[in-house]
Amino acid sequence: MSQTDSFIEEVTEEVRRDRLFLLLKRYGWIGVLLVLLIVGGAAWREYSRAQEQAEAEALGDSMLAALETEEPEARIAALGEVAPGSAGGTALLALLTAAEQASAEQEAAAAETLAAIAANGEVPQIYRDIAAFRMLLLQSDSREASERRTSFEALARAGSPLRLLAEEQIALIEVETGDTEAAIARFQSILADAEVTAGLRQRVSQVIVALGGELDAA
Structure with a gap:
């Protein structure tokens, strides 16, 4: 390589370096801002996660403290003073309150509590389904078999965690009617299900045995 070529290359490299420094000086703050945003976002996620965990633990402690009361009516009153703080917490608190109301023979109040959760669109679907299922069980003596069957069929949809339990209730309604x-055919179908x-x-x-049906030898 000649001296001229070497000189030209050195000059070109200097020009490139000067341009790079100029770009960093002009736009370097963008990179710094991106780093700050990434670090800040990660810190905020960790803070939010810690806050959610603390709120969940506080809710659990409050519900356990409310259940330490001996009288059912007092437990119901204590649960009514707990502040859930989230849709999921609201659902859990309502399910627990309904269980205490049912234990205190307040079936109508328990059904009303469960109905409110089942109809609340802000509550996760699994809690709504559980509330609807328990409400139907409480209303087994007050609602017509056809109405209960229709409601259980809605809970027996594919992919629902309560599908087989709802199928069991439908079979029991078939026995009832x-x-x-x-009913035996439905019970046998439940036995054959991989998720039973x-x-x-x-x-x-x-x-099945009580109804006079036969069990699969397998």
Whole structure:
């Protein structure tokens, strides 16, 4: 390489370096801002996560403290003073309150509490389904079998965590209305389902035998 070529290359490199420094000086603050945003966002996520955990722990402590009272009416009153702070917390508190109301033989009040959660669009779907399921169980003596069946069929939709439990209730309604063959067939379908739990399998097997049906040898 000649001296001229070497000189030109050195000059070109200096020009490039000067341009780089100029760009950093002019736009370097953008990079700093991006770094600050990334670090700030991560810190805010950690702070929010810690806040949510602290709120959940506080809610749990408040509910446990409310349940330490001996009288059911006092437990219900104490639960009514707990501030949930979130949609999920509201659902959990309502489910617990409804359970205490049912234990205190306040079925109408429990059904009303559950109905409010089941109809609350801000509550996660799983809590709404649980509330609707428990409400239907409480209303087994006050609602027509056809109405309860329609409601349980809605809970037996594909993908629902309560699907098999709802199917079990539909089969029991079929027994209640005298359609024993349909009930046995539905119970057997539950037994054959891959998602059936041990407890549900035992209950369904006992009902099938009691109805005079046959269990699959497998």
